[in-house]
Amino acid sequence: MIKILIADDSAFMRKVLSDLFAAQPDFEVVGTAINGRDAIEKVKQYDPDLLTMDVQMPVMDGLNALAVIMEIHPMPVVMLSSLTKEGTDETIRALSLGAVDFISKAGGSISRIDTIEADILAKCRAAAKANVRSAVAGARAAERAEKEREKKKTASPVMRRIDLPRHTAHETPTGPSPFAAGKWENPLLRPRSKVFTPHSTSPAEVVPPTAGGGKLVAIGTSTGGPQALQSVITRLPKDLPCGVVVVQHMPPGFTKSLAARLDSLSAVHVKEAEDGDLIRPGCVYIAPGNYHMRVSGSGGGRKIVLGQDPPVGNHRPAVNVLFDSVAPIGRRLVAVIMTGMGSDGTEGMKKIKAEGGYSIAQDESTSVVYGMPKSVVDAGLADEIRPVTDIARAIVAAVER
Incomplete structure (x- = not known):
């Protein structure tokens, strides 16, 4: 049984969706919410398996509520959105915040719910199986590990003391001087056996910037x-x-x-x-x-x-x-x-x-x-x-x- 919570500021939509899910043998409507803030409280109260939530709501909209829910109580969420330019942008933001899927409301509202009933049920059944809590926990753990790796990379090097041999100004080196009789020469001034010439690339050999x-x-x-x-x-x-x-x-x-x-x-x-x-x-x-x-x-x-x-x-x-x-x-x-x-x-x-x-x-x-x-x-x-x-x-x- 999928316990579902419905969040929508429209009493009509809450009724329509509640009736749709209540008529299914595998859904149980545990509650409804009238805005984003109410949805957050109802999520804490009922711990549903799935939340459907309208994007546009008063007091707190669906996007802000979603961000809070994914932080304090990650769970599968299906958003209801319009097909307007603003609606598509908001839907993408919702999916980026962690919503599993979305239902498009033709004309801004689901006035003909019978035409998309099968789509709503299919998406909600699939979303309820989503591994949201584990995915969020896994991503957070991986992100912490990544930050730890970066922290180690940028950590200040450890300075260690190395004791070098100490000589006084009065000590005289033993053996013949390397400067005697012209026996010593600066290796940097030796003639090169081979002069390095950079490879010249013909225009035909240049890799195009698009490659x-x-x-x-x-x-x-x-x-x-x-x-x-x-x-x-x-x-x-x-x-x-x-x-x-x-x-x-x-x-x-x-x-x-x-x-x-x-x-x-x-x-x-x-x-x-x-x-x-x-x-x-x-x-x-x-x-x-x-x-x-x-x-x-x-x-x-x-x-x-x-x-x-x-x-x-x-x-x-x-x-x-x-x-x-x-x-x-x-x-x-x-x-x-x-x-x-x-x-x-x-x-x-x-x-x-x-x-x-x-x-x-x-x-x-x-x-x-x-x-x-x-x-x-x-x-x-x-x-x-x-x-x-x-x-x-x-x-x-x-x-x-």
């Missing part, structure tokens, strides 16, 4: 992905010598807001991919919702190719489609699979490994849903298994190899 050494990073993720992507992409250095392509399962309209938010927080440039985009070093390209993304070309001529061919495994964009297209890059490819439901990416990763590519999987402790990474790990396809806070470091190290 990035011919390497590429490909990332696939789903449920819990926006928060994981924020953890990884914001840690990538500005001078990353190659481009990064990302598939995040997300409907149309939301990937642009996701890219804009990550771009504002990161040293690298992040954008929603457009058909024909040239892949440049230090740039991250996120597949737009409802479009498959592939990579064509080689070296400095690699480009983004978007298409609306049929969904693969019910996904468009699909991680397998991206991974299939980049597998021929071989040893110059670094593929990353992160939190998400199901197994999208595993078949593509098999092809990547067969071509000699390098793979990194997010670990179970920091995954909101340990589905997609688990599938890759269980298939023996992961070269590294890392907590989310360590994935950027692993990417940089793999690219530099």
Whole structure:
């Protein structure tokens, strides 16, 4: 039985959602809340398995309430949001704060709930299984470990006293003087046996700035992905010598807001991919919702190719489609699979490994849903298994190899 708490400032919406869940054999509505502050108190009181929460509420909105809840009582949260530009931006912020999923309210409210009833129930059932508390705890532990490593790196060196032999001004060295009879010469003034000449590079040999050494990073993720992507992409250095392509399962309209938010927080440039985009070093390209993304070309001529061919495994964009297209890059490819439901990416990763590519999987402790990474790990396809806070470091190290 899934104990659910419903937070919405609309009495109508509280009633509609309560009736919907109460009619299901696997849900129990333990309470309702009228605003964000009320939701925080009800979470403490009822300890529900799942919280649905509207973004826009008086007294305390859903975003501020979510931030508090994820700090004091991490749990699965599904947000209700509008499809307006403001609504999509707020939804991305909510997902970055730790919300598992969201339900879009067409026209600003769920006036025709019967048209999305199945979607609401499916998302809430899936969200209730999310490993939010363990993921938050794991991420915090990994972050503490990372800070400890950085602290040790920057710690002041220990000064140790070394006793050197002491001589007085009246001591006379024994043996012949090295300066006698011209026997001593300064080694720095000896003639060089070979003069070093720098290698001159002809214009034809210069690597184009778009090539990035011919390497590429490909990332696939789903449920819990926006928060994981924020953890990884914001840690990538500005001078990353190659481009990064990302598939995040997300409907149309939301990937642009996701890219804009990550771009504002990161040293690298992040954008929603457009058909024909040239892949440049230090740039991250996120597949737009409802479009498959592939990579064509080689070296400095690699480009983004978007298409609306049929969904693969019910996904468009699909991680397998991206991974299939980049597998021929071989040893110059670094593929990353992160939190998400199901197994999208595993078949593509098999092809990547067969071509000699390098793979990194997010670990179970920091995954909101340990589905997609688990599938890759269980298939023996992961070269590294890392907590989310360590994935950027692993990417940089793999690219530099």
